[in-house]
Amino acid sequence: MNGKKLRKSSTDRIISGVCGGIAEFFGISSLAVRLLFIIIPSNLILYIILAIIMPEE
Template sequence: MDKKLKRTNSDKMIAGVCGGLAKYLGWEADKLRIVYVLVSILSAAFPGLLVYLILWFVMPEDDALD
């Protein structure tokens, strides 16, 4: 199993972070985006925007076009 966490080029809305996480976890990207936004809004302990920005800069971009 050679899965690597990378931002996706093919399934992105802003930077490909949620698309890359969904691909890594084997989920549908749209469902992960909805869960991420809901958790970010409903939880005071989860700073969603800050986490997204950090992941944007930390996760490498996927070189392959799927």
């Protein structure tokens, strides 16, 4: 493993930084991650859980 950890983004955040953190971890666009959370309604529950349990950057 390269030492990367999944954390909320401190720079790319709109609500809590969850999507920005996921995008930074996988090296993809945060817009793509946000669209996935919007398109699939059940992801709202996952987003709330991640916002609570993901550590800050």
